[in-house]
Amino acid sequence: MTGAGLLGGWLLGAARGLLGALAGWWLVLFTGAQLAVLAFSPSSYRAQAGAGVLREIERAAAPGLPGFTVLMALFNVVVIRIVVVTAFAYGLEPYTLDAVVRVLVLELIPLVAALYVAVDYSIPGGSQLFKWRRAGGLEALRAQGADPLAREVLPRVLGGVLAVCLMAAVSCVISLVLTYVAVHGFTLAALPRYNRAVGQIFNPAVTLIFGLKTGLFALAVALLPVANALRDIPRKRARTSVELQGLVQMFVLMLLIEMAALVGNYY
Amino acid sequence: MPTPDPTLTPDAPEPPLSDALARGVRWRAVMLLIAMALLLVGSALYLMWARGAFEQTQPLYLSTDDSDGVLVGMDMTFAGFPIGRVRRIELVGSGTVRIQVDVPVRDAHWLRSSSVFTLERGLVGAARLRAFTGVPDDPPLAAGAERVVLRGDVAAEIPKMMSDVRDVLQNVARLTASDGALGQTLGELQAFSARLNTGQGGLVAALTGNAADARRVGELLARSNQLLQRVDALVARADRQVLGKDGLLADSHEAVRQLGGLLQEARQSVQKVDAVLKDVQAVASNARGATDGLGDLRADVESSLRKIDALIAELNRKWPFAPRQQELSLP
Numbered sequence: 185m186t187g188a189g190l191l192g193g194w195l196l197g198a199a200r201g202l203l204g205a206l207a208g209w210w211l212v213l214f215t216g217a218q219l220a221v222l223a224f225s226p227s228s229y230r231a232q233a234g235a236g237v238l239r240e241i242e243r244a245a246a247p248g249l250p251g252f253t254v255l256m257a258l259f260n261v262v263v264i265r266i267v268v269v270t271a272f273a274y275g276l277e278p279y280t281l282d283a284v285v286r287v288l289v290l291e292l293i294p295l296v297a298a299l300y301v302a303v304d305y306s307i308p309g310g311s312q313l314f315k316w317r318r319a320g321g322l323e324a325l326r327a328q329g330a331d332p333l334a335r336e337v338l339p340r341v342l343g344g345v346l347a348v349c350l351m352a353a354v355s356c357v358i359s360l361v362l363t364y365v366a367v368h369g370f371t372l373a374a375l376p377r378y379n380r381a382v383g384q385i386f387n388p389a390v391t392l393i394f395g396l397k398t399g400l401f402a403l404a405v406a407l408l409p410v411a412n413a414l415r416d417i418p419r420k421r422a423r424t425s426v427e428l429q430g431l432v433q434m435f436v437l438m439l440l441i442e443m444a445a446l447v448g449n450y451y
Numbered sequence: 452m453p454t455p456d457p458t459l460t461p462d463a464p465e466p467p468l469s470d471a472l473a474r475g476v477r478w479r480a481v482m483l484l485i486a487m488a489l490l491l492v493g494s495a496l497y498l499m500w501a502r503g504a505f506e507q508t509q510p511l512y513l514s515t516d517d518s519d520g521v522l523v524g525m526d527m528t529f530a531g532f533p534i535g536r537v538r539r540i541e542l543v544g545s546g547t548v549r550i551q552v553d554v555p556v557r558d559a560h561w562l563r564s565s566s567v568f569t570l571e572r573g574l575v576g577a578a579r580l581r582a583f584t585g586v587p588d589d590p591p592l593a594a595g596a597e598r599v600v601l602r603g604d605v606a607a608e609i610p611k612m613m614s615d616v617r618d619v620l621q622n623v624a625r626l627t628a629s630d631g632a633l634g635q636t637l638g639e640l641q642a643f644s645a646r647l648n649t650g651q652g653g654l655v656a657a658l659t660g661n662a663a664d665a666r667r668v669g670e671l672l673a674r675s676n677q678l679l680q681r682v683d684a685l686v687a688r689a690d691r692q693v694l695g696k697d698g699l700l701a702d703s704h705e706a707v708r709q710l711g712g713l714l715q716e717a718r719q720s721v722q723k724v725d726a727v728l729k730d731v732q733a734v735a736s737n738a739r740g741a742t743d744g745l746g747d748l749r750a751d752v753e754s755s756l757r758k759i760d761a762l763i764a765e766l767n768r769k770w771p772f773a774p775r776q777q778e779l780s781l782p
Contacts, residue, residue, distance in 0.1 A: 241480040350486070382501050383500075386498050
C-alpha cells in the first residue's frame with residue numbers, strides 16, 4: 185500500500201471515530217432532552233410510572249446514604265484537621281474557615297458524592313439496562329403500549345440525580361458542623377462569627393455556581409450510563425465494556441463541569 | 452443487529468416487588484424526598500439569614516479616592532467585631548468612590564457622629580474596613596450619613612521604597628562603574644603597584660614619581676648615615692668627659708661632699724644662735740616679773756599713804772590747836 189493510501193485510510197478512520205463520538209454525544213443530548221420533557225410531564229408520575237420513580241429513588245439513595253455520610257464525615261475530619269493545623273502553623277488562622285469551606289463544601293463533596301453514586305448506582309444500573317435492552321426489553325414494553333423511556337429510563341435518571349443531591353446536601357451540612365467544632369471547639373460562643381463567615385463565603389455567585397455544579401454533576405452521573413445503555417457500540421471499537429465507556433465519558437464531562445465551576449468561582 | 456440475551460426476561464429488568472415491600476420502598480422514598488426538600492430549604496434560609504437578608508439595616512456612605520481591595524459583601528469591623536457589610540461600591544462625580552455599608556440597626560449605636568473610618572491594606576490578606584469611636588457620648592451617627600475614609604496602605608509604601616532602593620543601587624553602580632570614583636581609585640592603585648614592581652627605585656620611586664628623586668633620596672640616606680656615625684663618635688667623647696675618671700661627674704661628687712660639710716657647720720651655728728635666743732627669752736621673762744613686783748610696791752605705798760592720811764586727819768581732829776586749814780599736801 186502506498187503512503188498516500190495509508191494516510192487516506194488513517195484520515196478516514198479518524199473521521200469515522202470523530203463522527204461516532206459526535207453521534208454518541210448527540211444521542212446523550214437527545215435522550216437527555218426527551219427525559220427532561222418526560223420529567224416535567226405529570227403523566228410520568230402516575231400509577232405504575234410514579235411507583236417506579238419512587239422505587240428508583242429509594243434504590244439510589246437509601247442504601248448508600250448512611251455509609252457515604254459516615255465515610256465523608258471521617259474524610260472531612262481528616263481534611264479539616266490538616267487545613268486547620270497548617271493554617272495555625274503559618275499564622276493564617278483568619279483564613280482557616282474560608283479554606284476549609286471552599287475546599288470541602290464547594291469543591292470536594294459534590295465531586296465525591298457524584299462519583300459515589302456513579303459507582304454505587306448509575307453504572308451498574310446502566311449495565312443492567314443495556315443487557316435488558318439487548319434481551320429485547322424495549323420492544324416488549326412498546327408491544328405492551330408502554331413508553332420504555334418513561335417506565336425504565338426516567339426513574340433511574342431521577343433516582344441518580346436525587347441521590348447525588350441528597351448525599352451532597354447531607355455531607356455539606358455535616359462538613360459545616362464539623363468545621364465549626366474543629367475550629368472553635370464545643371462551644372456556641374463563636375456561632376455568630378461563624379455564621380457571618382459562612383454567609384460571606386456563600387455569596388450569590390458562589391452559591392449559584394455551587395448549585396449548578398452539583399446539579400450538572402448529578403445529571404452527568406445519572407444520564408450518561410443510561411444513555412450509553414441505549415445505543416450499540418460497534419464491535420471493532422469496543423475495546424472496553426459499556427460500563428467503562430460510560431465511566432470515561434462521565435469523567436470527561438465532570439472534568440469540564442469542574443473546570444467551568446473553577447473558572448466561574450476564581451476568575 | 453443485537454442478539455437477545457436469553458437469560459433476561461424482556462418484560463422488566465427487575466422482578467416486581469411484593470405489595471408490602473413496595474409500600475416500604477415508597478415510604479422510604481417519600482421520606483428521602485422530604486428530607487432533601489427540608490435540607491435545601493433550610494440551607495437556603497440559613498444562608499439568607501447568615502448574609503443578613505432578614506436584618507434591619509441603615510445605610511452609611513463612605514467616600515474615598517481609591518477603593519482597591521474593597522469587595523461587595525466584606526465586613527466593616529468595630530473593635531474586631533463585624534458591624535456592617537459593604538453593599539455597593541460606585542464611582543461618583545469628581546472621581547471619588549462611594550462605598551455603601553449596611554449597618555444593622557442593633558449595631559448602629561456603636562457609631563457616633565465623631566466616628567472615624569479607615570481602610571487598611573496589609574501585605575498579606577484582604578483590605579480591612581474599620582470604624583473607630585473616640586467619644587462614645589457623642590450623638591449617634593444618622594442613617595445615610597456620609598463620611599470620608601482614611602486610608603492606610605502598606606502596599607503603597609513599596610513603590611516609594613523601591614524608588615529609594617533604586618537610587619541607592621544607581622549610586623552603587625555609579626561608584627563601581629569603569630569611569631566611577633571607585634574604578635578610578637582602583638586604577639590609581641593598580642598604577643601605583645605597577646610602579647612598585649618596576650624595580651627602578653622601588654617604593655621610593657613609586658612615592659616620588661621619578662628615578663632621579665629616588666637617587667637623591669638614596670644619597671640623602673647615605674649622608675644621614677655618615678652624620679649618624681659622627682654623632683656617635685661625639686657622644687662617645689662626651690661620655691668620656693662627663694662620666695670618665697676625671698670627668699665632670701667625679702668633680703661634682705666632691706663638690707657635693709664639701710657642700711655637706713658646710714651645711715653641718717651651718718647647723719651648729721644655728722644651734723648656738725638658738726641657745727642665745729633662749730637666754731634672751733629668759734631675761735625678758737625676768738624683766739616682766741620685775742615689772743609685776745613694781746605694781747605691788749606701788750600698791751603698798753599707796754596703802755601706807757592712805758593710812759598716814761587717816762592718822763593726820765585723826766590728829767587734826769583731836770589736836771585743839773590745830774590750824775583751820777586741815778588740808779595736807781602730799782609730797
